Amino acid sequence: xxxxxxxxxxxxxxxxxxxxxxxxxxxxxxxxxxxxxxxxxxxxxxxxxxxxxxxxxxxxxxxxxxxxxxxxxxxxxxxxxxxxxxxxxxxxxxxxxxxxxxxxxxxxxxxxxxxxxxxxxxxxxxxxxxxxxxxxxxxxxxxxxxxxxxxxxxxxxxxxxxxxxxxxxxxxxxxxxxxxxxxxxxxxxxxxxxxxxxxxxxxxxxxxxxxxxxxxxxxxxxxxxxxxxxxxxxxxxxxxxxxxxxxxxxxxxxxxxxxxxxxxxxxxxxxxxxxxxxxxxxxxxxxxxxxxxxxxxxxxxxxxxxxxxxxxxxxxxxxxxxxxxxxxxxxxxx
Amino acid sequence: xxxxxxxxxxxxxxxxxxxxxxxxxxxxxxxxxxxxxxxxxxxxxxxxxxxxxxxxxxxxxxxxxxxxxxxxxxxxxxxxxxxxxxxxxxxxxxxxxxxxxxxxxxxxxxxxxxxxxxxxxxxxxxxxxxxxxxxxxxxxxxxxxxxxxxxxxxxxxxxxxxxxxxxxxxxxxxxxxxxxxxxxxxxxxxxxxxxxxxxxxxxxxxxxxxxxxxxxxxxxxxxxxxxxxxxxxxxxxxxxxxxxxxxxxxxxxxxxxxxxxxxxxxxxxxxxxxxxxxxxxxxxxxxxxxxxxxxxxxxxxxxxxxxxxxxxxxxxxxxxxxxxxxxxxxxx
Numbered sequence: 001x002x003x004x005x006x007x008x009x010x011x012x013x014x015x016x017x018x019x020x021x022x023x024x025x026x027x028x029x030x031x032x033x034x035x036x037x038x039x040x041x042x043x044x045x046x047x048x049x050x051x052x053x054x055x056x057x058x059x060x061x062x063x064x065x066x067x068x069x070x071x072x073x074x075x076x077x078x079x080x081x082x083x084x085x086x087x088x089x090x091x092x093x094x095x096x097x098x099x100x101x102x103x104x105x106x107x108x109x110x111x112x113x114x115x116x117x118x119x120x121x122x123x124x125x126x127x128x129x130x131x132x133x134x135x136x137x138x139x140x141x142x143x144x145x146x147x148x149x150x151x152x153x154x155x156x157x158x159x160x161x162x163x164x165x166x167x168x169x170x171x172x173x174x175x176x177x178x179x180x181x182x183x184x185x186x187x188x189x190x191x192x193x194x195x196x197x198x199x200x201x202x203x204x205x206x207x208x209x210x211x212x213x214x215x216x217x218x219x220x221x222x223x224x225x226x227x228x229x230x231x232x233x234x235x236x237x238x239x240x241x242x243x244x245x246x247x248x249x250x251x252x253x254x255x256x257x258x259x260x261x262x263x264x265x266x267x268x269x270x271x272x273x274x275x276x277x278x279x280x281x282x283x284x285x286x287x288x289x290x291x292x293x294x295x296x297x298x299x300x301x302x303x304x305x306x307x308x309x310x311x312x313x314x315x316x317x318x319x320x321x322x323x324x325x326x327x328x329x330x331x332x333x334x
Numbered sequence: 335x336x337x338x339x340x341x342x343x344x345x346x347x348x349x350x351x352x353x354x355x356x357x358x359x360x361x362x363x364x365x366x367x368x369x370x371x372x373x374x375x376x377x378x379x380x381x382x383x384x385x386x387x388x389x390x391x392x393x394x395x396x397x398x399x400x401x402x403x404x405x406x407x408x409x410x411x412x413x414x415x416x417x418x419x420x421x422x423x424x425x426x427x428x429x430x431x432x433x434x435x436x437x438x439x440x441x442x443x444x445x446x447x448x449x450x451x452x453x454x455x456x457x458x459x460x461x462x463x464x465x466x467x468x469x470x471x472x473x474x475x476x477x478x479x480x481x482x483x484x485x486x487x488x489x490x491x492x493x494x495x496x497x498x499x500x501x502x503x504x505x506x507x508x509x510x511x512x513x514x515x516x517x518x519x520x521x522x523x524x525x526x527x528x529x530x531x532x533x534x535x536x537x538x539x540x541x542x543x544x545x546x547x548x549x550x551x552x553x554x555x556x557x558x559x560x561x562x563x564x565x566x567x568x569x570x571x572x573x574x575x576x577x578x579x580x581x582x583x584x585x586x587x588x589x590x591x592x593x594x595x596x597x598x599x600x601x602x603x604x605x606x607x608x609x610x611x612x613x614x615x616x617x618x619x620x621x622x623x624x625x626x627x628x629x630x631x632x633x634x635x636x637x638x639x640x641x642x643x644x645x646x647x648x649x650x651x652x653x654x655x656x657x658x659x660x661x662x663x664x665x666x
Binding site for chain 2: 148
């Protein structure tokens with residue numbers, strides 16, 4: 001018993017010493033490299049890319065998705081997934097359209113958007129945690145259900161009567177040309193990043209993802225936190241719908257179609273493990289920029305959207321496969 | 335596996351058909367019911383293929399994209415060389431689809447990337463490839479040869495060729511999953527991967543097999559889809575992968591792996607097929623279809639979880655106790 005050397009107070013080895021290669025192989029470092037590469041390649045290919053005004057305007061196209069991605073990252077960290085986010089956007093936009101028709105103002109519409117979004121999230125959360133169902137199946141079901149309701153109500157119609165104030169927020173800027181939605185996204189990212197990396201709640205969320213059983217035995221309210229994350233996902237989808245509806249000024253049943261897959265792609269590219277328990281918010285934010293600027297650069301060069309999707313799909317696979325192949329190759333050499 | 339559940343589903347489908355038949359007698363005419371079967375044959379085949387993947391705790395989101403890409407490839411081949419015999423076209427469709435599936439399988443089994451991520455990526459890639467190889471063009475029935483278009487129109491003993499092909503695929507899957515070692519291995523891998531490994535079952539090999547198989551079936555469906563509807567472009571069967579998964583879930587296939595039967599998957603597909611075909615007949619707007627299938631998926635997954643819990647056998651009392659102590663903690 002007494003033979004064990006007592007560790008001195010200031011040398012508790014809770015992690016291996018950090019080396020330069022650790023830093024260089026960190027996911028965030030790789031993403032920064034990718035981001036620089038994206039910017040350089042685009043700047044060489046098209047003269048219109050490196051223009052601050054253009055770049056800021058480009059954020060309109062991904063800020064709404066990026067807000068949802070923050071919540072999706074947390075869900076994937078706790079081993080869940082929410083495939084219904086885009087359908088929630090559709091349902092929220094529908095209720096916004098109906099209440100706007102009934103004369104609601106912009107502030108009221110925000111309340112409606114957040115309320116409906118949170119309610120949809122609560123449905124998902126209740127089914128997943130209350131009935132212990134797999135989230136992927138539940139949210140495939142609610143995805144059909146939510147978008148289906150929007151389709152039933154809208155048919156082939158569109159709702160376009162929105163107050164001018166909403167449109168000017170959706171397409172508006174704060175200060176020197178920073179889009180409102182982008183500023184809100186950055187603010188949200190800061191908050192989520194702080195909670196995840198600097199507070200006990202964040203550590204608990206990572207713990208749940210790493211080992212739900214052990215977390216439950218340690219007194220973490222696993223079901224309650226997972227439920228809360230589904231509500232958060234719905235809430236942010238509602239907020240995104242508020243901005244999106246304001247930006248495009250109309251609601252059709254196919255609004256935000258296919259976003260769920262784009263959002264999941266961003267999160268995974270951001271280094272969040274689909275197996276849960278690991279990932280960082282800065283990584284997700286970097287991935288948002290990499291994907292957003294890649295898309296923007298290619299659309300400047302008139303690359304069709306579907307071709308951009310091919311490259312994003314390839315990027316997702318290559319980015320995940322490359323470290324595994326490199327690691328195997330290094331192990332093989334050794 | 336769970337015969338009572340499947341009988342219940344069959345009874346519900348029958349009740350649905352009878353109910354619709356009372357409102358609209360034309361629906362229960364033999365020709366109309368055969369039409370439902372024909373319309374649903376794609377879903378039958380794809381649900382079976384998806385089930386094999388789900389059994390191994392995997393998922394294949396790229397089946398519909400694979401279908402669309404293979405459909406475009408064979409349509410282009412037919413357009414460029416109308417003389418190529420149909421047998422060769424069918425073989426090409428199956429082989430090309432299998433190759434696309436093999437890509438999934440290799441990434442999943444070889445590199446250990448999670449199936450949902452791989453197939454999400456290949457879904458985008460395969461869809462986009464359609465646009466690239468066809469330069470954004472659409473191929474319609476006038477770009478296809480008569481022989482190419484004739485296969486889905488053929489009939490034998492009153493059933494369309496699509497139903498016969500689906501039946502053959504179903505029989506093959508039934509034999510594979512119930513009467514071959516390789517098929518049983520899928521259940522073993524999904525039920526308990528660790529135990530399966532100790533029994534000498536190679537997970538990687540099973541994964542390669544099921545994704546390639548899913549690809550081959552998708553490829554076959556790709557040719558049949560394009561020749562039946564007489565059109566090939568980048569958006570055919572868009573989002574159909576989720577319908578396929580829905581059919582499996584309704585049919586009692588567990589997304590957590592190891593549970594599912596051929597008859598269940600077929601019934602799940604039939605259920606969705608009957609709903610899709612019944613709605614217009616009883617004058618319900620087709621816009622309802624999506625909401626209804628969403629509600630049905632949720633109902634099915636709730637029912638599944640109840641029966642699974644009741645039927646689940648916990649061998650060790652310790653396991654029972656620890657399971658009871660952790661309510662609500664389920665891997666998803």
